[in-house]
Amino acid sequence: MPKLTTILENVLFWAGVSLVLFIPLFMKFPLIKIGGSFVSVRTEDVLILLTYLVWAGYLVLSGDIKSFLKDKLNQAFFAFFLIGAISAFSGAFLTHTISVNLGILHLARRIEIVLFLPFFASIVKTNRRAYVLLGTLSIVIFLACFFYFLKKTWDTRTALIILLLVASFPSFYANGRSVMGEIPGLAFILLALVWSFYKKNDFIAGVFLGLAVVSKPSVYAFFVPALVLLFFLEKEKFFRKTIQLGLGAFVPFLFWAAVYPEVFSSFSVWQNLKSHFINPYAAEAFTVIGNIQNNLASFLYSPTLIYFSLFAAVIALAGFLNRDFYKENRAVFAVFGFYSLFQLFFFLKSLGYFRYLIAVQVFIFILLVPSVGIVMERLFSQRKYADALAASFFALIILFQTAYLFTKADLFYSSEIQETFDYIQENFSESSVGVINLPPLASLVLADKKFQTISTYGLRDLGANPLSFEREKLPGIIVFDDSGFLTEEQKIKLAEFYGLNKAVGGIMIYEKR
Amino acid sequence: MAKRAFKTVLIILSFLLLVYMFLPGPDSITDFPALPDSIKSSLEGDTIQVPNVSAYFSNNYRDFVIPYYYDSYKEGTIVPFGPLRLNYPPEFAFTAIKDQTHSTYLEEFVYPLKDSLFINGLEPVEKDGTPRYVGGGRFEMDGRFIDTKVTLRFYPSTLPVRVAVWLGINLSVIVLFIMSKRILSK
Numbered sequence: 001m002p003k004l005t006t007i008l009e010n011v012l013f014w015a016g017v018s019l020v021l022f023i024p025l026f027m028k029f030p031l032i033k034i035g036g037s038f039v040s041v042r043t044e045d046v047l048i049l050l051t052y053l054v055w056a057g058y059l060v061l062s063g064d065i066k067s068f069l070k071d072k073l074n075q076a077f078f079a080f081f082l083i084g085a086i087s088a089f090s091g092a093f094l095t096h097t098i099s100v101n102l103g104i105l106h107l108a109r110r111i112e113i114v115l116f117l118p119f120f121a122s123i124v125k126t127n128r129r130a131y132v133l134l135g136t137l138s139i140v141i142f143l144a145c146f147f148y149f150l151k152k153t154w155d156t157r158t159a160l161i162i163l164l165l166v167a168s169f170p171s172f173y174a175n176g177r178s179v180m181g182e183i184p185g186l187a188f189i190l191l192a193l194v195w196s197f198y199k200k201n202d203f204i205a206g207v208f209l210g211l212a213v214v215s216k217p218s219v220y221a222f223f224v225p226a227l228v229l230l231f232f233l234e235k236e237k238f239f240r241k242t243i244q245l246g247l248g249a250f251v252p253f254l255f256w257a258a259v260y261p262e263v264f265s266s267f268s269v270w271q272n273l274k275s276h277f278i279n280p281y282a283a284e285a286f287t288v289i290g291n292i293q294n295n296l297a298s299f300l301y302s303p304t305l306i307y308f309s310l311f312a313a314v315i316a317l318a319g320f321l322n323r324d325f326y327k328e329n330r331a332v333f334a335v336f337g338f339y340s341l342f343q344l345f346f347f348l349k350s351l352g353y354f355r356y357l358i359a360v361q362v363f364i365f366i367l368l369v370p371s372v373g374i375v376m377e378r379l380f381s382q383r384k385y386a387d388a389l390a391a392s393f394f395a396l397i398i399l400f401q402t403a404y405l406f407t408k409a410d411l412f413y414s415s416e417i418q419e420t421f422d423y424i425q426e427n428f429s430e431s432s433v434g435v436i437n438l439p440p441l442a443s444l445v446l447a448d449k450k451f452q453t454i455s456t457y458g459l460r461d462l463g464a465n466p467l468s469f470e471r472e473k474l475p476g477i478i479v480f481d482d483s484g485f486l487t488e489e490q491k492i493k494l495a496e497f498y499g500l501n502k503a504v505g506g507i508m509i510y511e512k513r
Numbered sequence: 514m515a516k517r518a519f520k521t522v523l524i525i526l527s528f529l530l531l532v533y534m535f536l537p538g539p540d541s542i543t544d545f546p547a548l549p550d551s552i553k554s555s556l557e558g559d560t561i562q563v564p565n566v567s568a569y570f571s572n573n574y575r576d577f578v579i580p581y582y583y584d585s586y587k588e589g590t591i592v593p594f595g596p597l598r599l600n601y602p603p604e605f606a607f608t609a610i611k612d613q614t615h616s617t618y619l620e621e622f623v624y625p626l627k628d629s630l631f632i633n634g635l636e637p638v639e640k641d642g643t644p645r646y647v648g649g650g651r652f653e654m655d656g657r658f659i660d661t662k663v664t665l666r667f668y669p670s671t672l673p674v675r676v677a678v679w680l681g682i683n684l685s686v687i688v689l690f691i692m693s694k695r696i697l698s699k
Contacts, residue, residue, distance in 0.1 A: 072695065079688045086681030094626060094678050096668040 008058040012123045015051040020136050024144045048112045128418045145187040152198045158369050165365045168401040182358050185215035202241045206248020214252050222342035230334045292348045311364045318371030336363040416505040417441050431476025434466025437485050478510040534675045538590035542567050542667040563611045568664040586622050596622035606633045610666045633664040
């Protein structure tokens with residue numbers, strides 16, 4: 001029986017992931033029409049029903065049914081369902097305001113939605129499963145917002161091709177899986193552009209812009225000057241639009257200040273933010289000019305940069321060949337152009353982190369599809385040849401990206417980081433943590449408990465190595481996955497003051513004696 | 514003491530609700546009188562095809578029809594107050610009366626948790642004979658010109674259904690009472 005419950009647990013988890021994927025992307029997909037009404041039983045209703053049936057079986061077999069029924073929050077849900085059922089019965093048989101089948105369907109919809117909360121609470125047994133669900137949800141929400149923006153900007157066919165280009169793009173998953181702000185921020189940016197370009201409400205656009213900047217300042221802050229420059233170019237109601245945008249962006253900022261007053265009032269936070277945009281590596285003696293020189297020198301050796309530069313050239317060529325294309329989409333071109341210039345400069349003066357360019361890459365895809373169509377039309381006078389060639393080109397790119405995603409992209413699939421973090425949370429929640437060259441783990445540890453060093457791109461020991469501290473200042477635990485980054489002196493210190501507590505795969509956790 | 518008084522008040526209210534729901538009223542559309550000086554419609558859909566529907570051609574306008582049926586509904590039940598009066602957009606007549614029902618006004622008289630009467634009026638011409646909309650004209654019935662058509666639809670409920678709803682309401686109150694007590698006691 002325990003084996004069966006384990007199988008059911010796994011089945012339910014993947015059913016939950018499928019629901020997270022399916023419902024937002026294929027929302028309201030009609031399956032069985034209810035006669036005499038505009039209502040249909042949807043595909044998602046059937047999927048949810050099947051999932052809940054398995055869930056009910058699991059609750060009974062695992063013995064969790066008692067605690068499930070005794071839970072006070074669940075009891076509140078049952079009360080809600082009971083009152084809904086009485087209301088539906090009354091509507092169907094007493095006031096005759098609804099038909100019986102519609103009443104049952106509407107009640108079932110409320111039940112299926114509300115039960116999501118106890119369902120997901122019941123199937124998420126480990127932090128890793130929570131990460132997978134949140135990562136999936138983040139990517140799905142982005143794709144839904146992305147398609148919304150594309151449908152507003154281009155026709156459905158173009159929108160679908162762009163969606164496929166982005167969905168097969170490896171960096172999208174590399175950023176999306178970690179749920180660190182890039183993908184949610186990009187969704188907010190797209191919503192900001194929809195509200196600014198198409199709904200003509202710059203205040204709401206500002207709110208989304210503010211949310212994007214708060215999500216990942218280093219990637220999305222430059223959309224603020226890009227949009228202001230667009231307003232300046234449009235020459236119409238510049239001050240009004242700018243003020244509305246600014247006021248809107250101020251809302252998330254105020255919210256942030258209210259939630260984290262101590263961070264908001266900390267001078268060092270603002271100092272760090274300033275240095276991040278001027279030169280975050282000044283302490284390690286890296287100059288902006290030096291970084292730009294290094295990045296420019298490595299430009300020709302970076303397949304990613306060459307790949308996107310070629311696409312950018314196609315877009316520029318299309319804008320040149322067809323002035324109407326440029327004029328009709330001037331807002332998209334202007335925001336994308338200004339933002340790309342700012343962000344490219346920010347990328348060049350960094351240590352070459354490609355994640356700074358994620359929005360630039362996505363915008364290149366957005367403009368690439370119609371641009372290729374225009375260039376092909378110029379090359380071939382017959383429309384059918386131009387269309388066939390453009391379609392072949394995109395099919396090739398999508399195939400290439402998909403193949404690359406599953407073979408050479410080298411996305412990090414290990415669960416060691418999550419497991420290590422869970423172990424630290426469980427056993428050393430009060431301890432300070434020294435992290436040696438494990439940035440993904442360091443990003444999960446709270447800043448006030450963390451000392452970390454990073455070695456990257458041929459550069460060693462960015463930050464302070466926790467093993468270089470004096471004895472009394474040494475952190476409670478040291479975590480690393482490659483002792484090659486330790487000097488002989490640090491290895492001696494490690495052996496003298498620390499003992500191995502646990503090894504999670506290749507990651508070592510040393511505890512202070 | 515306060516708790517006991519609260520419970521007593523709830524029980525009394527529940528009993529009064531049950532009495533209200535038990536009080537007899539009209540059973541079907543035939544319990545409502547025809548409009549004065551009217552011709553009962555024998556058109557398809559106004560007789561037996563849809564349950565509890567009847568229609569009358571007459572020269573009675575809304576200002577007469579509404580008070581007339583309000584009084585007759587009130588007199589048909591021994592509840593000591595009149596029904597609630599609700600006004601709807603005419604297009605709702607397709608749902609509330611029957612499909613393809615033409616309408617210029619639609620009202621409902623309702624005794625909550627008991628039954629209700631929909632009154633749909635079609636007034637193609639004003640009282641002075643001017644059309645109210647393009648193509649609006651009088652009805653011709655048996656060689657006589659008539660100004661308006663009023664269609665009634667009655668929605669009754671059976672006693673077992675009322676009792677079931679009453680039980681459901683009591684159950685909901687008890688459940689909410691227990692849950693509120695749990696929350697407030699913390």
